[in-house]
Amino acid sequence: MEKFxxxxxxxxxxGMQAALDLGDQGYKVLLLEKQASIGGTxxxxxxxxxxxxxxxxITTPKMSAVSSHENITLWTLAEPxxxxxxxxxxxxxxxxxxxxxxxxxxxxxxxxxxxxxxxIYDDGYDESLGPTKAVGVPFATAMPQKAVxxxxxxxxxxxxxxxxxxxxxxxxxxxxxxxxxxxxxxxxTGFLQTPTIKEEYGGGRFKNVITGKQMDRILxxxxxxxxxxxxxDGKIPDSIAFVQCAGSRDKSIGVPxxxxxxxxxxxxxxxxxxxxxxxxxxxxxxMDIRTFGKGHEEFYEQAxxxxxxxxxxxxxxxxxxxxxxxxxxxxxxxxxxxxxxxEHDLVVLSLGLVPQWYPKGIVNVDIDETTKFIKLIKPxxxxxxxxxxxxxxxxxxxxxxxxxxxxxxxxAAAMKAAEWLNGKLRDAFFAKELDVKQVTN
Amino acid sequence: xxxxxxxPGLIEEIQKYGAFDISACFNCGNCTAVCPLSNNASSxxxxxxxxxxxxxxxxxxxxxxxxxxxxxxxxxxxxPRQAEPGEFMAAARRYAIAHYDPTKVSTIFYKxxxxxxxxxxxxxxxxxxxxxxxxxxRPFPEDYEIAGGWFYETIHWVGxxxxxxxxxxxxxxxxNIYRYTAKHDExxxxxxxxxxxxxxxxxxxxxIAFNTFFSVLWNEVMLQKRFQDPDIKGKDVFExxxxxxxxxxxxxxxxxxxxxxxxxxxxxxxxxxxVLWPWYYPTHIVGYVGGALLVIGSTVMIIGRLKKPNKYFKxxxxxxxxxxxxxxxxxxxxxxxxxxxxxxxxxxxxTWPYWLVIAHVVVVAELxxxxxxxxxxxxxxxxxxxxxxxxxxxxxxEASKE
Numbered sequence: 001m002e003k004f005x006x007x008x009x010x011x012x013x014x015g016m017q018a019a020l021d022l023g024d025q026g027y028k029v030l031l032l033e034k035q036a037s038i039g040g041t042x043x044x045x046x047x048x049x050x051x052x053x054x055x056x057x058i059t060t061p062k063m064s065a066v067s068s069h070e071n072i073t074l075w076t077l078a079e080p081x082x083x084x085x086x087x088x089x090x091x092x093x094x095x096x097x098x099x100x101x102x103x104x105x106x107x108x109x110x111x112x113x114x115x116x117x118x119x120i121y122d123d124g125y126d127e128s129l130g131p132t133k134a135v136g137v138p139f140a141t142a143m144p145q146k147a148v149x150x151x152x153x154x155x156x157x158x159x160x161x162x163x164x165x166x167x168x169x170x171x172x173x174x175x176x177x178x179x180x181x182x183x184x185x186x187x188x189t190g191f192l193q194t195p196t197i198k199e200e201y202g203g204g205r206f207k208n209v210i211t212g213k214q215m216d217r218i219l220x221x222x223x224x225x226x227x228x229x230x231x232x233d234g235k236i237p238d239s240i241a242f243v244q245c246a247g248s249r250d251k252s253i254g255v256p257x258x259x260x261x262x263x264x265x266x267x268x269x270x271x272x273x274x275x276x277x278x279x280x281x282x283x284x285x286x287m288d289i290r291t292f293g294k295g296h297e298e299f300y301e302q303a304x305x306x307x308x309x310x311x312x313x314x315x316x317x318x319x320x321x322x323x324x325x326x327x328x329x330x331x332x333x334x335x336x337x338x339x340x341x342x343e344h345d346l347v348v349l350s351l352g353l354v355p356q357w358y359p360k361g362i363v364n365v366d367i368d369e370t371t372k373f374i375k376l377i378k379p380x381x382x383x384x385x386x387x388x389x390x391x392x393x394x395x396x397x398x399x400x401x402x403x404x405x406x407x408x409x410x411x412a413a414a415m416k417a418a419e420w421l422n423g424k425l426r427d428a429f430f431a432k433e434l435d436v437k438q439v440t441n
Numbered sequence: 442x443x444x445x446x447x448x449p450g451l452i453e454e455i456q457k458y459g460a461f462d463i464s465a466c467f468n469c470g471n472c473t474a475v476c477p478l479s480n481n482a483s484s485x486x487x488x489x490x491x492x493x494x495x496x497x498x499x500x501x502x503x504x505x506x507x508x509x510x511x512x513x514x515x516x517x518x519x520x521p522r523q524a525e526p527g528e529f530m531a532a533a534r535r536y537a538i539a540h541y542d543p544t545k546v547s548t549i550f551y552k553x554x555x556x557x558x559x560x561x562x563x564x565x566x567x568x569x570x571x572x573x574x575x576x577x578x579r580p581f582p583e584d585y586e587i588a589g590g591w592f593y594e595t596i597h598w599v600g601x602x603x604x605x606x607x608x609x610x611x612x613x614x615x616x617n618i619y620r621y622t623a624k625h626d627e628x629x630x631x632x633x634x635x636x637x638x639x640x641x642x643x644x645x646x647x648x649i650a651f652n653t654f655f656s657v658l659w660n661e662v663m664l665q666k667r668f669q670d671p672d673i674k675g676k677d678v679f680e681x682x683x684x685x686x687x688x689x690x691x692x693x694x695x696x697x698x699x700x701x702x703x704x705x706x707x708x709x710x711x712x713x714x715x716v717l718w719p720w721y722y723p724t725h726i727v728g729y730v731g732g733a734l735l736v737i738g739s740t741v742m743i744i745g746r747l748k749k750p751n752k753y754f755k756x757x758x759x760x761x762x763x764x765x766x767x768x769x770x771x772x773x774x775x776x777x778x779x780x781x782x783x784x785x786x787x788x789x790x791x792t793w794p795y796w797l798v799i800a801h802v803v804v805v806a807e808l809x810x811x812x813x814x815x816x817x818x819x820x821x822x823x824x825x826x827x828x829x830x831x832x833x834x835x836x837x838x839e840a841s842k843e
Contacts, residue, residue, distance in 0.1 A: 200475065200519055245469075245521070249521055250521040251520070251521060251522055251523040252518065252519055252520060252521060252523065287467070287469045313469070313470050313474070314469035314470055314471045314474070314521065315474070316470070316471045316472075316473075316474030316475035316519065317474065317475055329474050329475075330470070330474050331470030331471075331473040331474040331484065331487065332470075333470065335632070336631045336632060337470060337473065337484060337487065337488055337631075338481050338484065338631045339473060339474055339479060339480060339481055339484055
C-alpha cells in the first residue's frame with residue numbers, strides 16, 4: 001500500500017491550491033481528479049470578476065505547477081471509492097478508470113483525434129457546444145497533456161491505434177482499484193450547475209436558452225464558436241437576456257439557497273458581451289443583485305453605466321417562437337407592478353451551484369440538510385473542518401464560493417491539514433482535548 | 442394618493458382561513474407572471490399578497506382580483522418560496538366572504554372545524570325534528586301524507602321561510618360586494634392603463650354595464666369559458682375543472698327551476714297543491730336531468746379531490762368538502778326521495794319513504810341555509826365581481842378611445 005501524507009479529492013482551483021501549499025511544505029500529496037485533466041471549472045471560464053483577468057492565465061500556471069511538482073502525485077480519471085479511518089490515518093480506496101492510453105508513451109500529438117471517426121457533443125470542456133472525438137487530448141491546455149479514450153462512445157475501430165506514432169493506445173487497460181494510506185484527506189470536490197429541469201424555462205429543450213457556463217465558453221478566448229453566436233441557428237444575437245436565480249433561491253426545484261456567484265458572473269458576461277457585441281441590447285432580469293465582495297458593487301455600477309439594462313422581476317416563463325427567438329414573461333417592478341413580455345434572441349440562465357459529489361457511502365462526513373453540500377461544523381471560525389476529524393473541505397464542496405474564496409479556502413484547508421499532519425491537531429483530538437462533536441454543539 | 446388604513450396582523454388573520462405560509466413570500470412576482478388569467482388590467486396574486494403583508498384590509502376586500510382567480514395552482518407549483526399563492530387567494534376569498542357577510546357568522550365557520558361540523562349536525566337534527574314534529578304531534582294518523590296534508594305544509598312553509606331569509610342575506614351581500622368593489626379602481630392597474638372615466642356619459646356607462654352583464658352571464662356564468670385556458674383545463678376526466686363545475690351548476694339551476702315552477706305555477710297558479718304528476722311529465726324529466734348532472738358533477742369532483750391527480754386539487758378546505766358532499770347528497774337523496782314518493786303513492790302503508798323524503802329535505806335545507814356563508818356564496822360574488830370588473834375595464838377602454 002502506497003503511503004501519502006495527504007490525499008486531495010478534486011483537482012479544481014481549490015484542490016490544486018491545497019496540493020501546492022502542502023507540497024511546498026514537503027508533504028507527499030496525492031491529487032485525485034475524476035476528469036482526464038485537472039483545472040476544474042475555472043479552466044473553462046472566460047474571465048474572472050471583478051477584475052476581468054483571464055481565467056485560464058491564472059489556472060494554467062497552477063496546473064503545470066501541480067503536474068511538475070516533486071511532492072505531488074497526480075492521478076487523473078481517479079476518484080475515491082471508500083475513505084475509512086485506519087488508526088490515526090486513513091485508508092483510501094481509489095477507483096482508477098482506464099485511460100486506454102499508455103501515459104508514458106503518449107506525447108499528446110493529437111494524431112489519434114484526427115483519425116477517430118466518432119464525433120461527440122458531451123458536457124465536458126465545451127459544455128456540449130463544440131464537438132470532440134471519442135479519443136483525444138481533452139483540451140488544448142489540458143494537464144496532463146495526454147490523450148484519453150472514452151469507452152462509452154468508442155466503436156473500437158482501431159483507427160487511433162494505427163495512427164498513433166508511439167503505439168500508446170492500449171485497449172487492454174481495465175478499470176482498477178488501488179488502496180493508498182493517507183495521513184489526512186481534503187475534499188475539494190466542487191460543484192455542478194443546477195440542472196436545467198425547470199419546465200417553465202423549457203426544461204433544457206429550447207436551443208437558444210443556454211446555461212451560464214455555456215455563455216462563459218462562448219465568451220472564452222478558446223470559444224468553440226470563435227465568436228458570439230447563438231447555438232440554435234448561428235445568428236449573432238441582437239438582444240440577450242440573463243435570467244437570474246434560474247437555478248437557486250427556488251424551493252420548487254429544491255435549491256432554496258443563494259448560489260453567491262450568479263449575479264457577479266452574469267454582470268461579468270454582460271460586460272464582456274457589451275464589448276463583443278457593442279450594438280446588442282443586454283437585459284438582466286433579477287430579484288436582487290447581490291454584489292457583496294470587494295469591488296463587486298463598483299463592477300455592477302460600471303455595467304449599468306455601460307448600458308446593461310437591469311430589470312427587477314423574476315422570470316416566470318420562457319416561450320420559444322418558431323424562429324427560435326424567445327419570449328420572456330415577467331412581472332416587472334417600476335413605479336408599479338405590471339406583467340410584460342419581452343422578446344430576446346438568446347436567453348442565458350444564470351444557474352446556481354449544487355454539489356458535484358455526495359459523500360454518502362464513500363466517507364462518513366455529514367452533509368448540510370438544506371444545501372446538500374458538505375457540512376462545515378464551524379462555518380464562521382474554522383470553515384474547513386468537517387464532522388470527521390482529519391478530513392477537511394476546500395472550495396465549493398463546502399458551499400457556494402467564488403474563485404477567490406475557493407483559493408483562500410484551499411490554502412486554509414492545506415494549513416489545517418498540515419497542522420493535523422505535524423501532530424498538533426491530531427494529538428489534541430486523540431487526547432480528547434478537542435472534541436469535534438462538542439465543538440459543534 | 443389617498444390614505445390607506447393598515448391593520449397589523451392581517452396575514453395571521455387570513456392564515457386562519459386556510460393553511461399556508463404566505464409570510465415566506467419575497468414578492469418576486471413569479472406567481473403574477475406565470476398566472477394564465479392575470480393581465481395588466483388586473484394582476485394577481487402578488488399585489489394582493491403585498492396588500493395582506495402590509496395589512497391593507499380594506500384595499501384587499503375591495504379587490505375584484507380575488508374573484509378573477511380560478512385557483513389553477515400554477516403559481517403555487519412554481520413559487521420559489523413555496524409560499525402557496527394559490528392557497529392564499531382561496532383563503533383571502535374565504536376571508537372576503539366572511540367580511541361581506543352581514544351576519545359575520547362565516548368568520549366563525551371558516552376558522553373552527555369543530556364549530557362548523559357541530560353546527561351542521563345540530564341543524565340536521567333540528568330540521569329532522571321539525572320535519573318529524575307533525576308526525577309525532579299529529580292528532581289523527583290518517584292525516585299522514587307525503588304529497589299533501591300536514592307534512593307537506595310544514596316542508597312548504599319551512600322552505601318559503603328559508604327562501605326569504607336566504608334571499609334577504611343574498612341581497613345584502615350583493616349590495617356589499619357592489620359597495621366594496623364596483624366603484625373601486627383596480628389597485629393593481631398600472632397608472633397609464635387608467636383613464637378619466639368621468640368623460641363617459643351616464644347613458645354610455647349604462648349601456649356598457651348592460652352589455653357586459655349579458656356577456657358575463659353568457660361567457661362566465663353559463664359557459665364558464667375562463668376554465669378553457671389550457672393551463673387550467675387539465676387532461677383526464679378527474680383533472681378537468683370546467684365540466685364537473687358546469688354539470689353541478691346546470692344541475693342546480695335545472696332543479697331550482699323545476700322547484701320554482703312547481704311552487705309558483707303548479708301549486709299557486711293551477712292550485713294543484715299535493716297532486717303528484719306522473720313520472721313522465723316534463724317537470725319530472727327536467728328534474729331527472731338536473732339531478733343526474735348534479736350527481737355526476739359532484740361525484741367526479743369528489744373523486745378528483747380524493748385522488749389529487751395534480752396541483753389543482755392539492756388542498757381542500759373542510760368547508761369546500763362540506764359543500765361538494767352536500768351537493769352530492771342533495772342529488773342522491775333527491776333521486777331516492779322521488780322513488781320514495783312514487784312508491785308511497787302506489788302503497789300508502791309504507792313508512793320508509795317518509796324518512797327518505799325527510800333526509801332530502803334536511804340536506805337541501807342545510808345546503809340552502811348555509812349558502813350565503815360558505816363556499817356556495819361564490820355563486821353570488823364571483824359573477825358580480827366579474828361583471829364589475831368587465832364593466833370597469835370597458836369604461837377605461839372606451840374612455841381612452843374618446
